[in-house]
Amino acid sequence: MDRAHRRAATLLATTGLALAAAGPVMLVRGRGGRKQIRAELAAQKITFPGHGLPAELAAHAGRRVETGPEARAYAEFIKGNLAHATGGRTYAEITAELHAAGDDEKLTALRQTAFMGQSLRASLMSAYQAWELTTLVTGLGAALTGLGAALVATADALASRAPHSS
Numbered sequence: 001m002d003r004a005h006r007r008a009a010t011l012l013a014t015t016g017l018a019l020a021a022a023g024p025v026m027l028v029r030g031r032g033g034r035k036q037i038r039a040e041l042a043a044q045k046i047t048f049p050g051h052g053l054p055a056e057l058a059a060h061a062g063r064r065v066e067t068g069p070e071a072r073a074y075a076e077f078i079k080g081n082l083a084h085a086t087g088g089r090t091y092a093e094i095t096a097e098l099h100a101a102g103d104d105e106k107l108t109a110l111r112q113t114a115f116m117g118q119s120l121r122a123s124l125m126s127a128y129q130a131w132e133l134t135t136l137v138t139g140l141g142a143a144l145t146g147l148g149a150a151l152v153a154t155a156d157a158l159a160s161r162a163p164h165s166s
Contacts, residue, residue, distance in 0.1 A: 009159040016151025019144045026141025033134040037127055041066050046074060054080060065124075068131020075124035082117035091115050 046065040053061055057073055065074045086094060091114040098107040 005158060009155045012151050012155035012158065016148045016153075016155060018148070020148025020152060023141045023143070023145030023148055026137050026144060028141075030134045030136075030138030030141055033137065034131065037068060037131055037134065038066055041071060041127060048074065048077065053077065068128040068134075071124040071131070072128040075121045075128065078117055078121045078124070082114065082121070085117070086110060086114050089114070091118050 042064065044065070048057070048060040048063050048065070050062040054077075057077055060070065060073050060077075063070070065071055089097075091111060094107060094111045094114050098104060098111055101107060
């Protein structure tokens with residue numbers, strides 16, 4: 001094998017081994033992250049109402065929120081309820097109205113409702129985003145593992161087919 005082939009095979013093998021080692025680490029971390037998200041959502045004991053959900057959420061009726069997509073669906077449920085309660089206004093808009101109106105008990109209570117609703121919704125959306133990241137990490141881990149194995153096999157093939165020189 002000439003020097004260039006040896007160097008190429010060594011580079012491919014080294015890179016392949018590094019990727020093949022990194023891939024399973026990413027797989028384990030992705031699965032661990034997803035398990036942690038499930039545990040945290042389950043601990044919150046959030047359950048969709050058994051009835052009265054919008055048509056697009058009806059499939060979730062009576063179910064517990066335990067996954068990222070379910071957290072996103074519940075965040076959408078909160079969004080609808082919040083829009084109804086606040087007339088579509090945000091916390092910031094209600095706060096501006098409160099400052100303009102002075103001390104108004106109804107606006108103060110509405111601002112508190114908006115704050116709690118938007119905070120809960122943000123927390124659920126964070127769980128959903130973390131779920132999506134675990135999907136990405138797991139997928140990249142699988143891809144890196146496969147790519148690493150392919151590079152090692154390519155390096156082996158290159159080494160075995162290269163002309164030998166003494």
